[in-house]
């Protein structure tokens with residue numbers, strides 16, 4: 001196929017049905033794109049694009065500015081019958097060119113799929129953080145962890161920076177909804193959104209993200225030993241108190257907190273697969 005016939009245009013509400021068709025077989029029917037379709041279509045702060053060939057939508061992608069200089073790439077989908085013809089590659093190249101033209105200095109994304117990984121690596125993206133998924137079920141009866149104020153959160157920065165295993169995060173918060181740089185300002189921002197939990201004496205820290213399901217979702221852990229174990233239990237209590245099913249934690253493999261997760265009743269949700277945050281420098 002000649003991908004020069006490919007045109008990109010904004011996704012419209014009328015593309016809903018075609019989107020459902022394209023995503024129906026993705027991840028055994030558990031694709032999140034149908035769930036976010038209405039929000040994405042009406043979000044003027046991002047570009048949700050449809051790729052068309054001869055008037056038929058064959059692909060989708062979204063570009064979302066989410067922090068100064070950073071643009072998040074998500075929702076790449078190519079219709080089953082149109083795959084392996086270079087459509088995704090052409091769409092990604094167009095997205096990169098656009099992000100570059102708009103002056104973003106880095107494009108980031110998260111993925112766990114081998115075809116996508118091959119595509120992104122061949123387009124020059126580098127894996128920044130690898131993550132394994134852990135899960136701890138809700139537990140009744142205990143106290144949820146403390147939620148620090150923004151000013152206090154900022155003061156956690158030195159402890160976080162010197163926490164064992166922090167280097168595995170490579171200077172970013174691996175939030176699968178948009179990985180920002182890890183900094184004191186970021187701690188303050190997360191705290192303003194109620195997304196930090198601290199263990200006893202501030203000796204353990206969990207950075208939370210917006211969950212995708214009925215759970216508490218942790219994107220970064222700091223600290224170790226008794227304080228961290230207490231915090232990990234407190235998160236399980238919090239899930240219970242909030243009527244949620246479990247806590248998910250994404251953690252780089254080999255991180256010292258693995259031991260504390262096991263000791264606190266967590267296990268791999270998926271031991272085989274890793275998810276990755278990828279990044280492409282644009283300048």
Ligand SMILES: CC(C)(COP(=O)(O)OP(=O)(O)OC[C@H]1O[C@@H](n2cnc3c(N)ncnc32)[C@H](O)[C@@H]1OP(=O)(O)O)[C@@H](O)C(=O)NCCC(=O)NCCS
Pocket residue numbers: 026075076077078079082083084085086087088089090110111112113114115116118119122
């Ligand atoms: C991933 C996806 C978007 C690729 O779309 P596509 O149009 O078939 O991809 P392309 O034809 O442009 O292929 C580009 C490169 O991706 C890689 N790739 C694509 N499909 C692959 C597969 N099934 N196995 C291994 N590599 C694959 C290859 O490196 C390929 O280059 P090559 O053809 O020169 O070997 C498509 O398979 C899809 O929609 N999958 C389901 C949703 C998904 O996983 N999205 C990505 C989430 S981040």
